[in-house]
Amino acid sequence: MGHRAGGSRATVTISDVARAVGVATSTVSRALTQPGRVSDAMRERVLAAANELGYQPNPHARSLTSGRTQSIALVIPDVTNPYFFDLIRGTQAQAKARGYRHVLVDTEESTEMEAATLAELSSSVDGVVLAASRLPDAALLEASERVPLVVVNREIPTVPSVVIDTPRGMVQALDHLVSLGHSSVAYLAGPPTSWSSRKRWRAIQQSARRLGVTAHSIGPFSPTRAAGAAAADAAIRHDVTACLFFNDLLAIGSLQRFAERGVRVPQDMSVVGCDDIFGADFCHPPLTTLTASIEHVGRVATDMLLASLQTAGIEVPAPRQREKLPTHLTVRRSTGPAPDRAARPIDASRQP
Amino acid sequence: MGHRAGGSRATVTISDVARAVGVATSTVSRALTQPGRVSDAMRERVLAAANELGYQPNPHARSLTSGRTQSIALVIPDVTNPYFFDLIRGTQAQAKARGYRHVLVDTEESTEMEAATLAELSSSVDGVVLAASRLPDAALLEASERVPLVVVNREIPTVPSVVIDTPRGMVQALDHLVSLGHSSVAYLAGPPTSWSSRKRWRAIQQSARRLGVTAHSIGPFSPTRAAGAAAADAAIRHDVTACLFFNDLLAIGSLQRFAERGVRVPQDMSVVGCDDIFGADFCHPPLTTLTASIEHVGRVATDMLLASLQTAGIEVPAPRQREKLPTHLTVRRSTGPAPDRAARPIDASRQP
DNA sequence: CTGAAAGCGCTAACAT
DNA sequence: ATGTTAGCGCTTTCAG
Numbered sequence: 001m002g003h004r005a006g007g008s009r010a011t012v013t014i015s016d017v018a019r020a021v022g023v024a025t026s027t028v029s030r031a032l033t034q035p036g037r038v039s040d041a042m043r044e045r046v047l048a049a050a051n052e053l054g055y056q057p058n059p060h061a062r063s064l065t066s067g068r069t070q071s072i073a074l075v076i077p078d079v080t081n082p083y084f085f086d087l088i089r090g091t092q093a094q095a096k097a098r099g100y101r102h103v104l105v106d107t108e109e110s111t112e113m114e115a116a117t118l119a120e121l122s123s124s125v126d127g128v129v130l131a132a133s134r135l136p137d138a139a140l141l142e143a144s145e146r147v148p149l150v151v152v153n154r155e156i157p158t159v160p161s162v163v164i165d166t167p168r169g170m171v172q173a174l175d176h177l178v179s180l181g182h183s184s185v186a187y188l189a190g191p192p193t194s195w196s197s198r199k200r201w202r203a204i205q206q207s208a209r210r211l212g213v214t215a216h217s218i219g220p221f222s223p224t225r226a227a228g229a230a231a232a233d234a235a236i237r238h239d240v241t242a243c244l245f246f247n248d249l250l251a252i253g254s255l256q257r258f259a260e261r262g263v264r265v266p267q268d269m270s271v272v273g274c275d276d277i278f279g280a281d282f283c284h285p286p287l288t289t290l291t292a293s294i295e296h297v298g299r300v301a302t303d304m305l306l307a308s309l310q311t312a313g314i315e316v317p318a319p320r321q322r323e324k325l326p327t328h329l330t331v332r333r334s335t336g337p338a339p340d341r342a343a344r345p346i347d348a349s350r351q352p
Numbered sequence: 353m354g355h356r357a358g359g360s361r362a363t364v365t366i367s368d369v370a371r372a373v374g375v376a377t378s379t380v381s382r383a384l385t386q387p388g389r390v391s392d393a394m395r396e397r398v399l400a401a402a403n404e405l406g407y408q409p410n411p412h413a414r415s416l417t418s419g420r421t422q423s424i425a426l427v428i429p430d431v432t433n434p435y436f437f438d439l440i441r442g443t444q445a446q447a448k449a450r451g452y453r454h455v456l457v458d459t460e461e462s463t464e465m466e467a468a469t470l471a472e473l474s475s476s477v478d479g480v481v482l483a484a485s486r487l488p489d490a491a492l493l494e495a496s497e498r499v500p501l502v503v504v505n506r507e508i509p510t511v512p513s514v515v516i517d518t519p520r521g522m523v524q525a526l527d528h529l530v531s532l533g534h535s536s537v538a539y540l541a542g543p544p545t546s547w548s549s550r551k552r553w554r555a556i557q558q559s560a561r562r563l564g565v566t567a568h569s570i571g572p573f574s575p576t577r578a579a580g581a582a583a584a585d586a587a588i589r590h591d592v593t594a595c596l597f598f599n600d601l602l603a604i605g606s607l608q609r610f611a612e613r614g615v616r617v618p619q620d621m622s623v624v625g626c627d628d629i630f631g632a633d634f635c636h637p638p639l640t641t642l643t644a645s646i647e648h649v650g651r652v653a654t655d656m657l658l659a660s661l662q663t664a665g666i667e668v669p670a671p672r673q674r675e676k677l678p679t680h681l682t683v684r685r686s687t688g689p690a691p692d693r694a695a696r697p698i699d700a701s702r703q704p
Numbered sequence: 705c706t707g708a709a710a711g712c713g714c715t716a717a718c719a720t
Numbered sequence: 721a722t723g724t725t726a727g728c729g730c731t732t733t734c735a736g
Contacts, residue, residue, distance in 0.1 A: 011475070011713090013712095013713055013714085014713065014714060014715095015713080015714095023722075023723080024722065024723045024724075025713090025714075025715090025723095026714095026715075026716080026722075026723065026724080026725095027721085027722055027723075029714065029715060029716090030715090030721090030722085033715085037721075037722095038721065038722080039721060039722090042721080042722085056471055056472060056474065056475050057475070057713085057714080058416070058475045058476075058712085058713050058714070059412075059472075059475065059476045060411075060412040060413075060415040060416045060421065060475075060476065060712090060713080060714090061412075061416050061712070061713035061714040061715085061728090062713080062714060062715075063412040063714095063728090064410075064412045064413055064416055064712090064713080064714070064715090064727095064728045064729065064730090065713085065714050065715040065716075065727080065728050066714080066715055066716085066728090067715095067728080069412065071455075079437075079440060079441045079444055079445075080441055082434070082437065082630055085431070085434070085437050088431055088440075088456070089431045089432055092431055092456060092458055093431075093458070096457075096458065101455060101457075101476075102455065102456055102457070103423075103453060103454065103455050103456070104440070104444060104454055104455070104456045105448075105453075105454070106441075106444055106445070106448065119408055120408060120411075122408065123363070123408050123409070123410045123411065123412075124410075124411045124412065124453075252634060255634070256634065278434060278630065278631065279630065279631040279634065279635075282604060282607070282608065282631065282635045282636065283631075283634045283635070283636075284634065284635075284636040363729090365728095365729055365730085366729065366730060366731095367729080367730095375706075375707080376706065376707045376708070377707095377729090377730075377731090378706075378707065378708080378709095378730095378731075378732075379705090379706055379707075381730065381731055381732085382705095382706085382731090385731080389705075389706095390705070390706080391705065391706090394705080394706085409729085409730080410728085410729050410730070412728090412729080412730090413712090413728070413729030413730040413731085414729080414730055414731075415712090415730090416711095416712045416713065416714090416728090416729080416730070416731090417711080417712050417729085417730050417731040417732070418712090418730080418731060418732085419712085419731095
């Protein structure tokens with residue numbers, strides 16, 4: 001008997017309601033979904049009957065005929081990463097606000113799984129928000145022809161996107177470090193397939209040249225706390241006084257390692273993270289990092305997606321198809337003046 | 353033209369494949385979903401053609417006829433809470449492993465939204481994992497008659513559930529505190545509708561009586577970091593030397609407040625959290641807390657749900673319908689010996 | 705093992 | 721404003 005034959009009758013369909021009211025199913029359908037196209041009296045009666053019978057529309061049947069599913073998907077490489085939680089929060093909140101269901105898919109950093117997911121999804125949701133894709137541009141371009149798509153932190157001509165301007169943020173961070181007297185910094189890079197990581201390094205590199213300081217790119221590292229230890233070790237080996245990390249997870253992971261190795265943050269080493277995730281403000285020491293509301297990114301991406309659904313097929317100037325959201329440096333206690341490196345080996349007591 | 357008429361032809365359906373192979377649609381359907389019921393040769397041909405044409409099954413059509421949707425929902429009160437991150441991770445991972453899609457719904461701590469969600473979901477997913485429900489038993493019982501349901505951290509006769517034995521954990525925590533010399537502790541309670549919170553307090557209360565120490569229940573508090581400050585203030589006012597918090601979020605939130613008010617943790621106040629969420633190990637000081645793999649909870653709940661789907665309607669002794677998972681105390685640096693309260697006002701130098 | 709036919713529950717032209 | 725009539729894409733009896 002399964003679950004459909006619970007306490008009451010089996011599934012109540014639209015025709016049960018129609019029969020109860022004594023009208024055609026189409027009338028019920030309209031009363032339920034197109035308020036203006038039936039008389040008020042009729043709407044009342046239908047709603048009453050539907051309520052009475054405990055009618056629940058079957059979304060699958062609805063999708064099948066209408067083509068709309070009233071659901072969007074968020075595709076991310078790793079549900080484990082707190083960064084994405086803020087994104088989930090944003091997309092989920094905005095989807096719900098707009099009456100859409102929210103499907104979450106984790107591709108586990110696998111490009112194949114990502115590709116397969118996009119293919120499947122194209123027939124089961126109205127649109128996709130794709131974050132931190134590991135797929136090449138061409139694949140994304142093709143996917144965006146099959147299903148409305150908004151990519152996050154990726155820029156591809158003609159594909160709608162929302163990116164955070166972290167390269168500019170990295171430049172600010174570098175300025176901050178230079179103004180603190182640092183002249184040799186490291187960028188601890190993210191995954192090689194990460195578009196963002198490459199962009200960030202390029203910005204740092206250029207800015208370093210302009211400022212006349214040296215910058216090393218070290219890595220790649222997995223964007224995880226666990227990899228933070230290796231990143232910290234590498235930074236120490238490169239003899240820099242400041243680190244710009246690909247993300248907060250790496251930075252937070254490094255903090256403990258620095259402590260273990262007797263490298264004081266920020267006295268001996270300044271640390272800058274990126275994203276200002278949950279925890280960045282209460283780790284020890286609290287992290288100087290690039291702040292942007294990831295939740296906001298999720299909302300903007302969702303809005304962009306849903307807006308494009310409205311105008312799908314119609315030749316209306318679609319709303320902004322490309323957003324670049326600003327980020328700013330939040331200075332906490334993990335950055336400080338560069339150690340006086342000359343003083344240390346020669347005469348540590350020079351300072352009174 | 354929308355998205356269905358991308359670069360190639362419009363949607364490829366099962367009958368396109370059938371036509372290409374020169375067989376009936378039913379044969380294609382079988383070849384795709386019931387491997388054993390067609391000849392191997394036929395399967396090969398169908399698969400080849402499907403692949404060739406870029407056929408993607410339409411899950412909605414599939415659900416409509418078969419009744420199965422190959423998707424489950426996770427319903428939680430607040431995507432914001434890191435506790436649920438781990439749960440999401442667990443359910444999402446296990447669902448995917450079993451070939452199910454994962455729908456995420458946030459009810460925003462609203463009982464009405466939770467009820468409405470459960471009603472809707474009953475026709476759109478194969479089953480629901482419901483965590484931290486704010487609904488009364490009766491409502492859940494009824495819901496579980498309409499859709500396969502597994503509740504997390506809630507126990508209701510006849511409804512499958514996965515709970516973490518935090519009451520027992522709280523007793524351990526109290527033992528730990530008593531062994532450190534504490535004799536007056538506070539329980540900082542969660543939401544009044546939280547079944548878990550009530551259970552925990554009952555366990556603490558009984559255990560305190562047995563151990564001959566005093567325990568106050570203070571609150572309720574919203575289970576958030578923000579509420580941690582108020583909780584800290586309340587604890588200070590109640591003049592206790594140790595706090596058991598409903599969850600880590602509250603505990604972490606309190607840490608900063610204690611610091612601001614000059615209450616040293618753990619010298620002046622011991623703090624115990626619950627759940628061991630992301631951040632509990634790197635906050636300052638690292639939190640003594642009750643550890644249980646929430647991700648594991650998610651996996652177990654999902655497995656239980658999917659197992660019940662297999663046997664739905666069939667009178668087979670369903671697998672364990674009730675799991676109680678253990679938790680254990682992880683001692684970090686937020687708990688320490690009780691301050692020598694007698695000594696302070698009288699003679700602070702008594703200890704040599 | 706394969707084909708024919710009947711719908712799943714609903715929406716969307718067409719009619720009226 | 722409402723009713724009629726086709727299906728959406730697929731699975732599933734029921735026949736062969």
